[in-house]
Amino acid sequence: MVRNLRMSGIGLIGDLPWGTHLCSFYQTKQDLLNMIIPYFKAGLESNEFCVWVVSDPLNEQKAMEVAQSAIPNFAYYLASGQMEIVPYTKWYYRNGELYLSNLISEWTQITEKAISRGFDGLRGAGYCAWVEQKDWESFIEYEAAVNNMIGQLPAILLCYFDLLRSKGSDVIDVVNSHQFALVNRNSEWEMIETFQHKMTEQALRDSEEKFRVLSETAACGFCIIENDKITYANLAAEKVTGYSRDELLNMTFWELIHPEHRQFYKKGATVGNNAEKQEVKIITRESQVKWDILSFGSVVIKGKQVVLGTFYDITERKIAEEITQQQLYRVQKMEV
Incomplete structure (x- = not known):
């Protein structure tokens, strides 16, 4: 951090x-x-x-x-x-x-x-x-x-x-x-x-080291956002989005969000209160659409209020849910 x-x-x-x-x-x-x-x-x-x-x-x-x-x-x-x-x-x-x-x-x-x-x-x-x-x-x-x-x-x-x-x-x-x-x-x-x-x-250094270890080994993406700009991104954020860390640090976070769901980002990330988890679509570097669970929290880092965004890829789960719903629909149709 x-x-x-x-x-x-x-x-x-x-x-x-x-x-x-x-x-x-x-x-x-x-x-x-x-x-x-x-x-x-x-x-x-x-x-x-x-x-x-x-x-x-x-x-x-x-x-x-x-x-x-x-x-x-x-x-x-x-x-x-x-x-x-x-x-x-x-x-x-x-x-x-x-x-x-x-x-x-x-x-x-x-x-x-x-x-x-x-x-x-x-x-x-x-x-x-x-x-x-x-x-x-x-x-x-x-x-x-x-x-x-x-x-x-x-x-x-x-x-x-x-x-x-x-x-x-x-x-x-x-x-x-x-x-x-x-x-x-x-x-x-x-x-x-x-x-x-x-x-x-020393406590601050220990805290920062714990955050670094946690964020770099986490399965979910971590981004620190200041004035909409990404100022920190972990390894999982690279894997989920397809962008390198250097590329992410030159982007605004809303560029990752699918246009259908950007309103949630703007509402959740710009207010002082923590936002509840939401399922949203993101757009990867290869223009692929993925589903993620996204949440934001307002935190103070060294006297400066920033936004901590976390996101977890649930694309496979959403695809499985869609397949299950299609199968259920076909079964219901056959019964009729």
Whole structure:
């Protein structure tokens, strides 16, 4: 099963899956720029909606100037609304009051709006050293809630802190409320992965391996469908349809369905609820008509909702049923 990986722009960590929540601790302004500019450049070039929440020493004006000079076509991204640079006072505060609890649901709304505008997902980053000690506990609770929620979203969020201004206990709090951390010491970046994230990643790898073994040994066809496009097909799907896996990955699923039954596919695969099993006709690569039992289920894979379609060839059974019915008809006719 393919995990939806995105270019991070940060050499140390490479590609990241949707649903990533990371933090970083920098020492100098240049260290910060060497990380944050490639991070946003990669997101903009990958058709992601980007939000940069800023504060001194890199305020809104300075961030705009740096990005303009370092990211090609930045003026276009800004003018088209793909990139927003927002001061922390307008993001984390409303009417002078800290606004954290409602921000959690707002991340979901912002991501959904980005998708509706045609973007692949959301990429965000924010400077968080402005938090006062009296608000620290609430802020860490907010970060932990975001960490628990983000796995359901096509989003990547990065929080960055000034290492020289951070207490040891604060660093521990921040790392524990993120999946992993990047720490810059003496101009060298290091990665710290939390135990919880390691366990989650291992569980995900185990789950993906189980799915792979199950799907590749199953007698029925498996297809993962995203926006009607087939993004995964198992060996049985090749055998049933006659198409190679590469051919299937360049098709929409409805192309396999016989015109008489495409309405079932469109109804069953585009709604959020699971569809009941149906007997439908499909068309193979050789234009042969086959009968299949077809069902769809809506599942979330790495924060992205997709459709899992399963189908099983029942052509021989349908032929046998037809022969039996013909024989029964002849017998009934003779009796009359």
